[in-house]
Amino acid sequence: MANKIKIDKLSLFLIPIGIAVNFIGGQIALLLKLPLYLDAIGTIVVGALCGVVPGIIVGLVSNVLNSISDPITLFYAILNIMFGIAAAYLSKKGVFKSFGKTLLSSLLFALIGGGLGSLMTWVLYGFDFGTGTSSIFAIPLHETLGLPKFLSQFIAEFGMDIFDKVLTVIAAFGILQAIPTRFLAKLPLGKIYIKDADLALEDED
Amino acid sequence: MxxxxxxxxxxxxxxxxxxxxxxxxxxxxxxxxxxxxxxxxxxxxxxxxxxxxxxxxxxxxxxxxxxxxxxxxxxxxxxxxxxxxxxxxxxxxxxxxxxxxxxxxxxxxxxxxxxxxxxxxxxxxxxxxxxxxxxPMRDLMYSFEQLGMSHENSFIMLASMQNIIDLKKASVTILESQKSRGIETDGNILVRAKAFFPTLGPLLLGAIASTEEKAIAMDARAFSVKRKHTFLRxxxxxxxxxxxxxxxxxxxxxxxxxxxxxx
Incomplete structure (x- = not known):
């Protein structure tokens, strides 16, 4: 990974923080009894601040470490990797600078998590419902409304993911706004988040 | 002994x-x-x-x-x-x-x-x-390094595991502190969702702030030296x-x- 593609030192030290935050987000959600994953905040923050490669590494390693206790999560690593890539792309486009655009970006993340996630579940569980919380909603949709199984799984996962990703991007937005300018200036994509007033001050100096 | x-x-x-x-x-x-x-x-x-x-x-x-x-x-x-x-x-x-x-x-x-x-x-x-x-993860990383993997990758894996333990402890402390300040952590889903941000914010910003010091500390211990590393175990x-x-x-x-x- 890091020996082939050069990653600057500060990004390298931010990667383990991002991975840990992915875990802790889920942990706090559990402590607060929230029926959400909140396990992509670290990937999105690191992807937005450090670029595609660190974002991918955070996503991949988070799932590898998660697979220690639940190996099936290894198959879902592709979702977290795509969150990292999407975060870096959206960050370069300046999406995370505006609260409205950040909220809208949750749709894309939910589409990856819910859409691609339901497809993964569909294949992994032999074209049937999975074992996640979403199945609790998917089965009644199939049973009572008579919707096809895949559509029920998709609606349930996307519906759950949209709430999850709204909270995730709000948290990521708050963090990106709160990071000191001095620190942002040293990160590959950090300059995007330096406020114009701070840049003007820098120019005056 | x-x-x-x-x-x-x-x-x-x-x-x-x-x-x-x-x-x-x-x-x-x-x-x-x-x-x-x-x-x-x-x-x-x-x-x-x-x-x-x-x-x-x-x-x-x-x-x-x-x-x-x-x-x-x-x-x-x-x-x-x-x-x-x-x-x-x-x-x-x-x-x-x-x-x-x-x-x-x-x-x-x-x-x-x-x-x-x-x-x-x-x-x-x-x-x-x-x-x-x-x-043990450290043994796995040691073996990968012997096969030619960069020590930076080992650092990412091992530091992540340590950070998870450290931040987990800190998250419980922060949640308890926020509770004692009056932030509601019980109630309906929206109330509980609102309590998520005051817990995660200080945790992550504190961790990010320590990154710079960590980078300096690691460099002072020859983390970036380009030569074969030695191992205690x-x-x-x-x-x-x-x-x-x-x-x-x-x-x-x-x-x-x-x-x-x-x-």
């Missing part, structure tokens, strides 16, 4: 247990080959013996408690969900009644199909959990027998693929 401790680092690290003393790469090869064979076979008659074999190896390695703490949870969730889901999903067509539980008719075909899927997931999970339960390299075991495991995995196609 001090000299005994010091001398323990002069030779290769050994525990006296065959499975634990295998080189981590050999162990990884064996476990991955068996995990993939479960995916290939997709049959309860192969999956159940594989799951039992994982339990036996964990028992012989003296790590059954660690192994079963994780594996037991996965087993419970997968068995419960997949069995129920299959009974709901496969009720029509050419199906044979199996048992009746309080008026709920179960069918044989959906039960067998469910168990094929359950053992596929549990066989795969069991092999990997066995590997992680019996292999050394593991025995994989012997010819161990290499043969790895190859045999992958040959077995390939054989299951051939068997599946022939069948």
């Amino acid at each position: 001090d000299s005994e401790f010091i001398n323990s680092f002069r030779s290769y690290q050994k525990t006296g247990n065959f499975w634990l003393d295998l080189n981590p790469i050999t162990k990884l090869n064996i476990c991955l080959a068996f995990a993939f064979s479960a995916l290939i076979m997709l049959d309860w008659r192969y999956g159940i013996p594989l799951c039992l074999a994982c339990c036996v190896v964990a028992l012989l390695a003296g790590k059954f408690k660690v192994f079963f703490d994780m594996y037991g949870k996965v087993c419970m969730i997968v068995i419960l969900f997949v069995t129920i889901v299959r009974q709901i999903g496969m009720r029509t067509g050419n199906v044979t009644p199996f048992i009746n539980i309080f008026g709920w008719q179960w069918y044989l075909e959906s039960f067998v199909a469910g168990w094929d899927r359950i053992t596929f997931i549990l066989g795969f999970s069991g092999s990997l959990i066995l590997f992680f339960a019996t292999t 050394e593991l025995a390299p994989a012997s010819t027998t161990q290499k043969t075991l790895s190859i045999a495991a992958w040959v077995f995995c390939a054989a299951t693929l051939v068997f599946r196609f022939i069948r």
Whole structure:
């Protein structure tokens, strides 16, 4: 990974923080009894601040470490990797600078998590419902409304993911706004988040 | 006692247990080959013996408690969900009644199909959990470094694991502090969701702020030096027998693929 593609030192030290935050987000959600994953905040923050490669590494390693206790999560690593890539792309486009655009970006993340996630579940569980919380909603949709199984799984996962990703991007937005300018200036994509007033001050100096 | 401790680092690290003393790469090869064979076979008659074999190896390695703490949870969730889901999903067509539980008719075909899927997931999970339960991450990273992986990658893995432990402790402290300040952590889902941000914010910003100091501290300890690194703990390299075991495991995995196609 890091020996082939050069990653600057500060990004390298931010990667383990991002991975840990992915875990802790889920942990706090559990402590607060929230029926959400909140396990992509670290990937999105690191992807937005450090670029595609660190974002991918955070996503991949988070799932590898998660697979220690639940190996099936290894198959879902592709979702977290795509969150990292999407975060870096959206960050370069300046999406995370505006609260409205950040909220809208949750749709894309939910589409990856819910859409691609339901497809993964569909294949992994032999074209049937999975074992996640979403199945609790998917089965009644199939049973009572008579919707096809895949559509029920998709609606349930996307519906759950949209709430999850709204909270995730709000948290990521708050963090990106709160990071000191001095620190942002040293990160590959950090300059995007330096406020114009701070840049003007820098120019005056 | 001090000299005994010091001398323990002069030779290769050994525990006296065959499975634990295998080189981590050999162990990884064996476990991955068996995990993939479960995916290939997709049959309860192969999956159940594989799951039992994982339990036996964990028992012989003296790590059954660690192994079963994780594996037991996965087993419970997968068995419960997949069995129920299959009974709901496969009720029509050419199906044979199996048992009746309080008026709920179960069918044989959906039960067998469910168990094929359950053992596929549990066989795969069991092999990997066995590997992680019996292999310390630092040993795995050491072995990868011996194969030429960058020490920066090792740092990412090991620092992540340490950060998870540290931040987990800090998150509980922050949550308790925020509670004592009056932030509501009980109530409806929106109230609880609102409490998420004051907990995560200080945690993450504190961690980010410490990154710069960590970078300086690591550089002061020659983290970026481009030369061969030394290690306090050394593991025995994989012997010819161990290499043969790895190859045999992958040959077995390939054989299951051939068997599946022939069948």
